[in-house]
Amino acid sequence: MKTYVKTLLIAGTVLLGFSSCTGFLETNPSTSVADTEVFKTTQGAQSALYGCYFQMESGDGGAGRQDDWGYPTHLMTFDACGEDMIVWGGWYTYDYNYWGHTRGDIFKASALWRFYYRLINNTNSIIYYIDQAEGLQADKDHIKGQALALRGWSYFHLIRLFQHTYAIAKDMPGVPIYLEPTTDQTEGAPRGTVQATYDRVLEDFTQAETLLQGFVRSYKNHIDQSVVRAFLAQTYLTMNNWEKAAEYAEKARQNYPLTSNSVYQEGFNDLSTASWMWGMPQTKDQNMGDYSPFAMWANWTRNGYTFQCFFLSNDFVNQFDDGDIRKSQIYFVWNVIYYSMKFRDTEDLTGSIIFMRSEEMLLTQAEALARMGKEAQAKELLWQLQEMRGAKKTTATGNDLVEAILMERRKELYGEGLSWFDMIRNQKPLTRTGNHVSYGGGKQFPARSWRFVYQIPNSEIINNKSMEEGIWPAGDQNPFDGVYVP
């Protein structure tokens, strides 16, 4: 019996030992940190800012697809919806064919929406907490300035994707604005107005411009003052504020020469190119793999898998003058279609991806000047580029000059994600003629078509209590089809 008693005692002791072990149920993740830890120091805030850059470069909007993989995939989406490029099967076919990619119940609207709002929420935390962090004031300013720039940039994209262009839609519904980090109590914000959204964009950019005074970036994928000024130029151009657009475009391109012809012909893949103002590198451990733009453009130069789905339309190719070095990069294949050598990966598949270069600012400035009637100055800038590329110099005046500058933008910057926003900003129709292919989608849409505007994701309409169901003007949802008459 003694043995039993002993055993019972041992068992009892063991059980008691267990119950008193209160820490047993406290477990913590090994690859995540408590949110309260992050903003104690500027170093933590800096890592949160790197996280924002990660989202911008390689993050997603929850679609779980390889065409929802950072800003580069957005740039490809925008070009696929324009007139210059043909998507011959494969990725971005859905967007190219206008099969309804702007619908609120299709993944793309939601992917774009979530991508930018995820970024906004992350920047909000930085902007909100940075002032309490321990560290140098200069560091705080630079971190905050970049976060503000990224937030403004996100709202600038959202407002252009989810509403008609500023010039005709100032008083239309804008996009929800959040300035503080989300908690589980945060309610959805209302759409507000386009004007209010642009006010926010300008406010963020302007503050960022000041805060980033003196900030020297170590990496060209980060935003410095010149990039913020370029954002301001883009914003003012969209708002038809020509003077400011010209002013900021000029300021922005100060330290960036034009892309030399030899560099142009080598293929766009080097972040250190002097004309590049902003872009992103690819490295062996952070890259887009076989879903980068280089794997989409058909030109059979990539030292790896290529989807071969991006080509150029013959109508667009015909716009180039003979002798234009940009034309020498375009070839006709299989007797049916043109392909371009503009985007070629590096040998080890780590080609950099272009976001912005000085030519865009030069042409922005030229356009703004032309619209202000300062034609001589505009032409001077335009000719600078045309001469260099071997294109005929434009002699037109008035509106023809503006149109020529816009055409030059297309020729110089195709595949860099600008053509679609330019079309919308200038209230042009989508006119696809020539050898554009079609799989039962749309090839032509009139100017100001609602097909150029993404619908708010249905889930947002349902889950955001500040939004009314129903199609505008009855509710907050954008129409899917039809033409907006201002």
Place this chain on the structure above:
Amino acid sequence: MKRILLGILAFVFFVPGVLAQKRQITGTIVSSEDGQPVIGVTVQDKTTGTYAVSDQNGIFSIEVGSTSETLVFMCISFRNLETTITGNVMNVTMQPDVMALDEIMVIAYGQGKKTSFTGSASVVKKEDLERVKTSNITQALQGLSTGVQVINSSGQPGASASILIRGIGSMNASSSPMYVVDGAPYNGYINAIAPSDIESLTVLKDASATALYGSRAANGVIMITTRKGQREKGQISFRSSLSFSSLAVDMPHQLTPVEYTELSWRGLYYEALDNGYTAENAALLATNNLANELKLNPWNTSKPVGTDGKLVSGTDLLFEGDWREALLQSRPRQEYSLDFSGRTEKTNYFFSLGYLDDKGIFTTQQFNRITGRSNVTTKVKNWLEVGTNTSFAHSLTDAPATESTIWFLRTVPSIYPIYEWDYATNTYKTDADGNKIYDYGNDRKSWIGWNPLADAAYNQYITKVDNISSRNFAEVTFLPQLKFRTSISLDYYMSSYSGYTNPTYGYMAGRGAATKSATRNITTVWTNLLTYDKTFGKHGVGVLLGQESYQRKVNGLSGSKEGFPFGGLYELTSAATMTDLTSYEDNYRLMSWFSRAEYDFDNKYYISGSLRTDGSSRFHKNSRWGTFWSVGASWRLSNENFLKGNDWIDNLKLKASYGAVGNDDISWYAYQGLYGTGYDDFGKAGVMIQRLPNETLKWETNLQFNTGLDFALFNRITGSFEYFMRKSKDLLFTMPMASSTGFSGVDRNIGDVQNAGIELQLNLRVLDGENFKWNMDFNASHYKNTITKLPQKEMNSGVFKWREGQSRYNFWGAEWAGVNPENGNDQWWKNVYETNADGEKVVKERVLTENYNDVSGDDQKKYLGDAIPKLFGGWSNTFSFYGIDFSFMLYYSIGGKLYDSDYAQMIAYREGFSYHPDNLDSWTENNKASAFTRFSKAYSNSMGAYSSKFIFDNTFVRLRNVSLGYTLPSTLLRKMKFSSFRVYVQGDNLITLGSAVRRGTDPEQSISGTTVNRFPTTKSVTVGLQFSL
């Protein structure tokens, strides 16, 4: 086993009487079933009441009174036998009582008698499991147990089945059952358990049965009991089998190059017509453009198809690719197992070894596994019993066919050659050794860079799993009725992946890459149990007190490099550039206290109750503890006096139970607000918001009600009928947030879902002759899933819409209205809305539209049917005739919808993809009655688009298994010194019937009724041999 246990019981309860010498009668008792001795039979002199009990050889010896005339033989699981005393030696044959009333069954934390069990459980025995050929035990459950929905959705060797017990219990947390192996929660690799080591599977279905596992038992518990030594004479058993397999349901016919080319022409022709060309010009355009469209032209002319849409005569095929032939080949599966078992007075032992080599049906696949187990228990002292049951398994999986491989196999055009073609010489290219070179398809329109055969030949995709699982206990008996048991169990598995892409061929040519990853998973459970069982007269009492701590730790490490100098090097060291390196550790812990009390009176009334409280590391300390409980009662009507006279009623039991069980199976640190690391900006460490803090999150509770009737009649029919209602409370559910907040939702305990259903199980002993027996089992289950509460009016979830009152898997989409016989276009029903007087939007009318964009909005959709079958179950028959045994089992599933996207993807025009043969019969001017849409490239977007067009009724029947065996007669066996010897042939999944079969789709896809190019189930024929010494 049963008999030995009963024998022991008999020894305990009946002490042979010692009376004055009268007359000694001896004899041997054997079973009519197998001629084996029956141990532990109580032999009673009817006149004097003297007892004796038969020994381990079935021999009894009893003293009877001088006037005694009758002996009564009694043994549980045999029918009582009364015989007249005829001499001093009496050999007796007893008939088994198939009703086997008092089976011992495995229950939570112990064993119990089936009669006193108040809950709901199904037991699947070794014999039933043996009839199914499987490499994974979960697959064998199908059709054998009521209320258990088993979907063998993968034919990949060694794949696990999806199992649902009594419906879908959760929306966001897991709906998978909990596994308990030999008494302890199992977190090893299910695949590591050799089916031949299993004694029984017990599926615990209601709260009364599972509440003691309260913490994770909301979705039911599957208890696996491994084998123990059974006979006092040691036994050696050996089994081997050899199988050949092929697809249970053939894939859709692969279009031949002629069919594919002509159909492509048709797509172009109709596209041109749709674009406004005249018929003549359209035909010309199609003929002229076809070669460009194909891009890779296998014909010896650039215009293989004429303007009549037919292959131009004289056109020759240069090459083709029979990918199916090359990739789908039946290859042998071999399985061997050897075990040694036995028991002595104090020790019970079982040792086994097993080997399985399953090459599947896909040329590049391989799965092999070595298993071993040793299970020993021994009584060290009369008050102390200790035991250990330890198993190991090592398995290797190579080159599995992934979903994309199946996608490839279904849709790759037959015009794509497997090997590179040289157009200059019109022969296959060869390398220096004269071998053909695999074609990675740079000239193809689609599938560029694909060649599964080449990948298998040059690359590696090897997963090795090492599993060790150990159950150890010590049991102290203080008093016969008071016991303490402590057990420590450990499940360990290490899964190592080795991937390699060669630097010579294919899309990594010039680089090559390797990935190595290892996941180490270790679970330890320490359980302490104190039990008290006592009978006072007619009262029986049982009490259990227990404590358990559970901890699970997972470590992962993964690295990738690329840039091999040349081929044939597989290790990371040899590659130049690192592309990925990650590691992590996760911990999950539970602390539990529990108790159970049972009381029975006079073998008529039984009640039981249990209570358990669990703390989980997944919740915040303020809401960490959950309490779970159950009450159950049963009433043995057949033991009541008013029914006792009816000798046709062998058993009648009414039972009911109610209780609450829990579920915490959501993310590991569900309550913490976290920033995730690893969101780096090109080498600069970045963090991002991952999750909002969520301190109020708590256990999901499942309230379960069960009632049923168990019966045994005429000594021929046994069965049960049960009704259940499972209702969740505090469902772990994502409460959606406006995604503009940066989050799509936050986990909350909101929402309710319920499952209600009925289950019927019948066993019929149709014929029970000495040499001819026929036994039939039938079971049927039905349940209905209903969402009863949602955080908002409705939610879209992929192809489903959730609404209160609706099933979780009710398809939501546009309604297809068939093909327009006039032009061959798809038609859908379009709702035309108007605003009524109250300002509400209401449907004014429904009109037909041929434009899919008209109906892709949510307001154009409706419910299209539930994926959950109305009724499912199995029907088994076993026959034996002398030494021959024959059995078959049909599995059926009635009702339930399937959205067949595997089929849909083959319907629409898609460049560089092959098509479903239904398109050959598609609408043309000469075939206006066709049910299949006109094949036009202009409609490539909408032809395969989701709508009721691709939602089909998924009723099916499958001949799950059929087997024919022959067992050598015992007389011969004795001479050969064998105790049994059986040879058999067996077929699995040989026949499948159902509408899916015509489409080339396997009907077993998923619980949710959706398809994703799964590797389909296989059918197989096996020959096997089993013997024991």
